[in-house]
Amino acid sequence: MGYHVKLEIFEGPFDLLLHLIEKAEVDIYSIPIAQITDQYLDYLERMKKVDLEVTSEFLIMAATLIKLKSAALLPKTEKEDNNGLQDDEDNALKENLIAKLVEYKYFKEIARILKEKEAEASLVYYRPYQEIHKRDVDLSNVLNNITLKQLWDSFKLVMEKSRELKEKEEIKLLKEEITIDQRMNEILNLLIKNKQKKVSFSQLFSLYRTKIQTIITFLALLELIRQNKVSAFQASGFGEIYLSLKLFQPKEDKNK
Amino acid sequence: MNLREAQAVIEALLFVSNKPVTKEEIMKITNLSDKEVNFCLQNLANQCQAEERGIKLVKIAGGYQLGTKEQYAHYIEDFISQPAKTSLSSAALETLAIILYKQPITRAEIEEIRGVRVEKSLQTLLEKGLIEEVGRKNVIGKPILYGTTKDFLKYFGLFSLDELVSKLD
Numbered sequence: 164m165g166y167h168v169k170l171e172i173f174e175g176p177f178d179l180l181l182h183l184i185e186k187a188e189v190d191i192y193s194i195p196i197a198q199i200t201d202q203y204l205d206y207l208e209r210m211k212k213v214d215l216e217v218t219s220e221f222l223i224m225a226a227t228l229i230k231l232k233s234a235a236l237l238p239k240t241e242k243e244d245n246n247g248l249q250d251d252e253d254n255a256l257k258e259n260l261i262a263k264l265v266e267y268k269y270f271k272e273i274a275r276i277l278k279e280k281e282a283e284a285s286l287v288y289y290r291p292y293q294e295i296h297k298r299d300v301d302l303s304n305v306l307n308n309i310t311l312k313q314l315w316d317s318f319k320l321v322m323e324k325s326r327e328l329k330e331k332e333e334i335k336l337l338k339e340e341i342t343i344d345q346r347m348n349e350i351l352n353l354l355i356k357n358k359q360k361k362v363s364f365s366q367l368f369s370l371y372r373t374k375i376q377t378i379i380t381f382l383a384l385l386e387l388i389r390q391n392k393v394s395a396f397q398a399s400g401f402g403e404i405y406l407s408l409k410l411f412q413p414k415e416d417k418n419k
Numbered sequence: 420m421n422l423r424e425a426q427a428v429i430e431a432l433l434f435v436s437n438k439p440v441t442k443e444e445i446m447k448i449t450n451l452s453d454k455e456v457n458f459c460l461q462n463l464a465n466q467c468q469a470e471e472r473g474i475k476l477v478k479i480a481g482g483y484q485l486g487t488k489e490q491y492a493h494y495i496e497d498f499i500s501q502p503a504k505t506s507l508s509s510a511a512l513e514t515l516a517i518i519l520y521k522q523p524i525t526r527a528e529i530e531e532i533r534g535v536r537v538e539k540s541l542q543t544l545l546e547k548g549l550i551e552e553v554g555r556k557n558v559i560g561k562p563i564l565y566g567t568t569k570d571f572l573k574y575f576g577l578f579s580l581d582e583l584v585s586k587l588d
Contacts, residue, residue, distance in 0.1 A: 174510055175535035220535050266532055273516035274509065276583060277575060281512075284576030285504040286489035287477060290437055 176224035177267040179206060184264075191264055196235045196257075200228040231257055341376070346383035351392065354408040364395070364404035425449055426459040430485075439482025439573075480572035481579060507543070514540035515549060515567070519580070523553045523564035541565065549574055 173179040183202045184194060204225060210217050234253040354362060367384070371377050384406070387393040397404045420428070428449055433440055445456050460483060464476040477486040487495055496503055507515070514537050517529050529537050544550040553566035577583065 174513060175533055177534040218535070224534070263532070263534070267534065270513060270516045270520070270532065273520065273583065274512040277512050277516060278506070278509070280575040280577060280583075281506055283489065284574065285506065286492035287475075287486040287576060288492070288495050289477075289484055289486050290434075 176221050177264060178271070179203065179221070180224065181264060181268055181271070191261060191268070194261070196228070196231050200232040203228055227256065227260060231260070341379055343379055343383045343386060346379050347387055350380070350383055350387060350406075351408070354393065354406065361405050361407045364406060367406065420449070420451075422455060422459060422462075425451055425455065426462055429456070429459050430463055433476070433483060433485045436484065439480045439484045441482040444482075477576070478578045479576055480569065507547075508540070510535075510537075511540040511543045515544055515571075518544075518550055518565050519567055519571075519583070522566035523556075524566075525556050525562040525564055527562060529565075547574070 171182070173182065180199070180203065183199050183206075184191060187195065187198065187202075189195060207217050207221060207225060210221075231253060234250075350367070353367070354360060368377060368380060371380050384393070384395075388395060392409055393406055394409055395404055395406050429445055432445065432448065442453070442456055442460075445451070445460075446453065449456070451459070460476065466472070467475045473488055473491055474485050475488050477484050479486075492503070513533055514529055517532050518524055521528065521532075526537060526541060529541075541550070548568055548570045550565050550571070551568050552563050554564045555561040556564050571577075572579070
């Protein structure tokens with residue numbers, strides 16, 4: 164290993180920015196934008212070096228900082244109309260950023276207090292210990308007026324049902340064996356038998372229920388269209404798609 | 420019933436309860452005044468502070484409950500064969516702090532404040548039962564509104580939300 168990089172982890176762009184401001188020992192309201200921006204970008208560089216994902220949130224903040232930095236560096240020329248507007252915009256951007264930082268700092272402080280409280284509270288045990296009582300069911304009266312016989316009958320019923328369910332499941336697990344070629348022939352037959360030589364897309368797929376059947380049908384249909392045996396057309400946007408038989412297939416012969 | 424006896428009754432009540440008992444409940448059962456109950460509770464709390472006692476009176480989630488003293492936590496963990504309780508990540512804590520003060524609040528609004536996505540933290544907090552869905556905001560998309568649960572105070576050993584506010588000032 165070439166070198167060790169010690170990198171603090173931050174919860175997001177605000178967290179990082181606050182850390183830099185605190186390190187610089189300046190007031191949030193008078194951030195030295197140029198300095199903080201450089202440090203911020205430097206940190207993103209180091210994140211990349213240790214393969215930490217620099218998420219888009221960090222990049223958006225970087226863009227904002229760079230904009231503010233460039234605005235601060237530009238000489239204040241005599242106030243022309245455009246410049247004046249630009250200044251206002253940058254000021255609003257800065258004020259917005261500061262307001263967000265102040266708010267974030269507030270919640271970070273609350274989070275810190277919660278962490279302390281959590282640590283204290285985790286050491287106290289109550290009777291009976293329940294981390295979360297999700298179900299507030301009163302179990303004391305559940306078995307009132309129920310005889311042993313009734314319980315036994317219910318139990319038998321449940322067991323029977325579960326046995327039935329199991330049998331059904333076994334039937335469900337039978338492997339469906341159908342190849343795309345078989346399905347292609349089925350679709351062709353369906354179209355040939357149809358008087359109008361035309362079947363709608365939804366009609367075709369309503370014949371098949373399971374996921375695998377639907378997938379195979381779709382693949383078969385794509386293959387038929389590719390081989391120029393079937394054509395698909397749609398009368399209007401989002402309308403029904405109709406599939407019809409191409410009566411002549413000279414192209415396939417040419418290909419051979 | 421004299422006050423010594425009243426205190427014994429209160430101790431017995433708290434002993435069997437698996438959730439905080441409010442002062443109002445105690446007053447109703449013992450027929451004591453607010454002042455008298457306060458006196459008994461204070462006395463009980465003081466006596467529990469004695470070194471030879473393993474439990475203490477905890478003011479929590481709007482009521483009172485007997486809990487074990489912090490310094491004996493690891494004995495209990497050994498006894499019930501359970502590792503120390505896990506703590507929340509800072510991401511989850513920040514998210515929770517925002518929900519606490521801004522509830523009801525949507526996910527997008529939390530993300531605006533934290534500056535990052537909060538899906539995972541919300542999931543954790545929901546699973547832990549510290550927050551819950553409290554409705555839908557009447558804007559486009561009708562996003563879910565979140566708020567803290569009753570278990571929130573219990574989890575952090577707090578008597579009321581005011582307790583947190585006063586800490587901040």
